[in-house]
Amino acid sequence: AQSVTQLGSHVSVSEGALVLLRCNYSSSVPPYLFWYVQYPNQGLQLLLKYTSAATLVKGINGFEAEFKKSETSFHLTKPSAHMSDAAEYFCAVSAIGAGGYQKVTFGTGTKLQVIP
Amino acid sequence: DAGITQSPRHKVTETGTPVTLRCHQTENHRYMYWYRQDPGHGLRLIHYSYGVKDTDKGEVSDGYSVSRSKTEDFLLTLESATSSQTSVYFCATSRLLETQYFGPGTRLLVL
Numbered sequence: 001a002q003s004v005t006q007l008g009s010h011v012s013v014s015e016g017a018l019v020l021l022r023c024n025y026s027s028s029v030p031p032y033l034f035w036y037v038q039y040p041n042q043g044l045q046l047l048l049k050y051t052s053a054a055t056l057v058k059g060i061n062g063f064e065a066e067f068k069k070s071e072t073s074f075h076l077t078k079p080s081a082h083m084s085d086a087a088e089y090f091c092a093v094s095a096i097g098a099g100g101y102q103k104v105t106f107g108t109g110t111k112l113q114v115i116p
Numbered sequence: 117d118a119g120i121t122q123s124p125r126h127k128v129t130e131t132g133t134p135v136t137l138r139c140h141q142t143e144n145h146r147y148m149y150w151y152r153q154d155p156g157h158g159l160r161l162i163h164y165s166y167g168v169k170d171t172d173k174g175e176v177s178d179g180y181s182v183s184r185s186k187t188e189d190f191l192l193t194l195e196s197a198t199s200s201q202t203s204v205y206f207c208a209t210s211r212l213l214e215t216q217y218f219g220p221g222t223r224l225l226v227l
Contacts, residue, residue, distance in 0.1 A: 009156070032213050043206055043218030044159075051213070090158060094213055101166045102147055102212050108158035 002027040006107035019078040023091035034092040122219040135194040139207030148190040152203040
């Protein structure tokens with residue numbers, strides 16, 4: 001079984017401040033981890049992904065995430081928030097299920113508000 | 117961008133009627149998924165497909181069925197629509213353990 005927990009359904013930061021969005025996962029097999037972003041009235045787009053190479057993963061728009069196996073975490077950060085970062089962010093875990101097929105589980109999402 | 121389209125993009129229907137949503141891809145991805153998105157619930161998997169004619173249930177599959185007769189197309193059918201199925205439906209495709217590519221979504225309102 002696998003699951004994803006995103007702490008905080010809403011996060012507000014000031015423009016220029018650090019962005020930290022939290023994601024914890026559980027998986028009985030080595031996971032692949034993803035962060036997606038969703039802008040209003042659009043589908044989800046990939047921000048970054050961890051695939052068992054480097055534990056610090058850099059994505060688009062200045063975002064990065066660090067895979068910490070001991071903490072089962074994959075938190076998303078950005079040093080300086082920009083107004084255009086306002087969106088909803090989803091963490092997801094992907095692994096091979098019991099039948100040998102891919103199973104993907106999403107967190108419930110975190111809406112990021114950036115205050116001018 | 118991955119070529120994933122959904123049709124219709126918006127639909128209003130009445131309780132008790134069947135509804136079919138279509139997802140079409142041009143990426144030749146093996147995996148296809150149907151999700152629904154509701155406030156406070158994130159994305160919940162309805163059904164997924166791991167090949168032509170190969171499908172399996174997700175976490176919220178009751179009241180929904182799917183079919184995949186070609187690699188490119190994945191159909192989601194609401195057998196008898198209910199108001200609780202009012203939602204935004206997203207299709208996604210991927211290769212094994214790779215990034216999912218999402219369609220633009222279908223807004224369904226069941227009156």
